[in-house]
Amino acid sequence: MIRGNWRDSSRDFPRVTTFWKTESSQQAQTVVYTGKIFRLQEPVLGIESVNGRHAAVMLPAGEVVRVLSGPRPDDRRLVEILWEARRLMAFVEDLDSGSVVLGLMTSLPRIVRG
Numbered sequence: 131m132i133r134g135n136w137r138d139s140s141r142d143f144p145r146v147t148t149f150w151k152t153e154s155s156q157q158a159q160t161v162v163y164t165g166k167i168f169r170l171q172e173p174v175l176g177i178e179s180v181n182g183r184h185a186a187v188m189l190p191a192g193e194v195v196r197v198l199s200g201p202r203p204d205d206r207r208l209v210e211i212l213w214e215a216r217r218l219m220a221f222v223e224d225l226d227s228g229s230v231v232l233g234l235m236t237s238l239p240r241i242v243r244g
Contacts, residue, residue, distance in 0.1 A: 163201065163225070165208075166196075166235075167197075167233050168230065169193070169233055172191050174188075176218035
């Protein structure tokens with residue numbers, strides 16, 4: 131039986147903000163990917179924003195991607211990447227498990243949109 135106002139129910143249950151965060155994963159979350167260049171060893175899912183909508187793009191194995199930024203403080207699971215002059219989002223876990231770091235960019239590339 132629920133007592134009182136349903137909006138006050140947060141007092142009865144502990145609040146969980148991120149269910150995937152563990153004590154051992156806190157060190158991995160502090161890794162900076164900005165500027166790294168990766169060669170994909172496995173296909174990786176990319177997420178592209180097209181006209182305000184998200185579209186899934188499969189990046190084939192063997193492709194080279196550059197990390198433009200990330201992970202973001204509000205979502206440590208995604209990084210912004212550059213692939214074939216397209217800005218995409220990719221999961222950090224996919225880059226960690228299915229790619230090899232080739233090096234660091236000396237400067238961020240300029241993208242000209244037409």
